[in-house]
Amino acid sequence: MKVKIESSKIIKPFYEDNIIPPSTKTYIPLSVFDKVTYEAQIAIIYAYRPPTPPNAAIQLGLQKALAIYREWAGRLGKDENGIPVISLNDEGVRFVEASADSTLDKVMPFKPSASLLNLHPRLNNVVELVQVQVTRFTCGSLVVGFTAHHTVADGHSTSNFLVAWGQACRGLDINPLPLHDRTIFNPRNPPLIEYEHKGTEFMSKSVKKENSLDESTHHVTEDIVVHKVHFTVEFLAKLKVKASSMNNNNNSNSNRPYSTFESLVAHLWRAITKARGLSGFETTHIRISVNGRMRLNPRVPNEYFGNLVLWAFPTSKVKDLLREPLPYATKLIHDAVVKVNNNYFRSFIDFANHKDEDLIPTADMNKHILCPNLEVDSWLRFPFYDLDFGMGCPYMFMPSYFPTEGMMFLLPSFIGDGSIDAFIPLFQDNLPTFKKICYSLDLA
Known part of the structure; x- marks a missing residue:
């Protein structure tokens, strides 16, 4: 082309x-x-x-x-x-x-x-x-x-x-109109910093320098392949049942099933970790975006225009992630996301307004290798398919080419039946193992 x-x-x-x-x-x-x-x-x-x-x-x-x-x-x-x-x-x-x-x-x-x-x-x-x-x-x-x-x-x-x-x-009035006021996130007086934000949303400049040196000695980015995986509605339903299978136990706080998103991300976390061949004693985490519009109290309208996202970081030792069944990883994800609540967002606002000048964001698009960690960008709930220029909705949409090892994109398949397409950037050497196990409901 x-x-x-x-x-x-x-x-x-x-x-x-x-x-x-x-x-x-x-x-x-x-x-x-x-x-x-x-x-x-x-x-x-x-x-x-x-x-x-x-x-x-x-x-x-x-x-x-x-x-x-x-x-x-x-x-x-x-x-x-x-x-x-x-x-x-x-x-x-x-x-x-x-x-x-x-x-x-x-x-x-x-x-x-x-x-x-x-x-x-x-x-x-x-x-x-x-x-x-x-x-x-x-x-x-x-x-x-x-x-x-x-x-x-x-x-x-x-x-x-x-x-x-x-x-x-299409000649329509724009509706709803955006809310443009970015000054609504005021710190409390006195501030109440209840959570650790250094090492989560922020890191010191010296840590970033060390990470950059680590990456330069690692694989070259030419070794990274972005692999697209299609998960059918039937597979996702089975995965959700398996991920939620221990929720009826007396030890569980809830007998509600986990979401499709939580179940799929837990499955991919385990499959990619296994494909990477990491040492059992290494620690791995996933960076998951959490929308603050639904979390803050009072609630911020959906029309708010700007950034209003923090991240959950479910974390596990590799050996526990692969040895324990799927519900273990799914619960880690669920619990980490739940923790990013109103109190967490308020604590972040207070911390960010009083932080040390030496601290910089951990969010970094220039990092090309996330191993042993992962990041998931979920576009499952965004109305991207509603972009209609006057002749109907798009036949399909997708992210561009982002060959950052470990940075996954999840989006609704253009088939439109509820199935999900996952874009998974992996090292070429890890791809055969991942392909072999990505549809397996039991990675043991």
């Missing part, structure tokens, strides 16, 4: 005639949640069957959505006191038009490979906070590559924006 760039330009928010354009001199300070997240562009790819709307209609809809979500058309910077902000200067986003030399069917379903990087603008050294590439295939199909800077918004907020873009393309 050869992709040819036809044009590349900056587009700015479009304000309707009855709206006075707002000042371009204002800015929004970053919240403590924006400052602790990934400082990187994240890319996703959509595919649409014909008929598809013209590029001009997609562009105008984007410009109208940017008039409501002005942060995306701004720039990251600092105010006069050196505090990180989003400048609402309307400098705009990048809009690229491209063409491919084949039909979409020839390259579908997209395999996770470096060729996907041709379907969206580059991710590094970019000042624009959003970039869009529309690529036309010879059959009339359309692929839309979308990149967004994680410092501005988390997956929940970004998916709300994407739905709004589709609404604007």
Whole structure:
């Protein structure tokens, strides 16, 4: 598949005639949640069957959505006191038009490979906070590559924006409107830091330096393969039953079944750990995003635009993870996620507002090897399939190519039957074992 760039330009928010354009001199300070997240562009790819709307209609809809979500058309910077902000200067986003030399069917379903990087603008050294590439295939199909800077918004907020873009393309009013106020996370007086946040959300600069040295002596990233696994509804149902099989025991606090997400992540944690061939005495953890909108009290509206995520870190010795049955790992995950509650979020806000200058976020997209640990990015609940430009929902969507060993993406399969696709980056040497056991309900 050869992709040819036809044009590349900056587009700015479009304000309707009855709206006075707002000042371009204002800015929004970053919240403590924006400052602790990934400082990187994240890319996703959509595919649409014909008929598809013209590029001009997609562009105008984007410009109208940017008039409501002005942060995306701004720039990251600092105010006069050196505090990180989003400048609402309307400098705009990048809009690229491209063409491919084949039909979409020839390259579908997209395999996770470096060729996907041709379907969206580059991710590094970019000042624009959003970039869009529309690529036309010879059959009339359309692929839309979308990149967004994680410092501005988390997956929940970004998916709300994407739905709004589709609404604007269809001539609808954007609904619901975003809540833009990032100053709502105030520390308590006096602060009450109940949990350990150093080593969790933050680490010292010296620890990061040591980690970088460790990685440089490890495998080279060319050895990493992103493997896509499809889990059917039937398999997921069996997995959930097995994962929850000990919940009726008297020792258990609950006899409710674990969620599909908890069961699948526990299974993958065990399968990947076994495939890696780690020593039984090593410790392994998974980084799992937890949305604070549902956790904080009073609850933060779903329309809040920005980052509002912290992480759970279920942890185990390798020997315990592989020796104990699946419910052991699932309970570790469930309990770790439950712990990231209102008290935890409040403790984090207090800590982050009084932290030592030497501390930096542990969230790092520049780390290419997570072994012996894992990270899971779940897009299972985001309405990504609702991005309708006026000719129907996408045929499929997926993450771009992120060859970071151990960083998994989970998303609903484009089949639409409740099955799940998992994108698993592994070292080439570990892949045969993983393939052999990834559908096994019993890894012992």
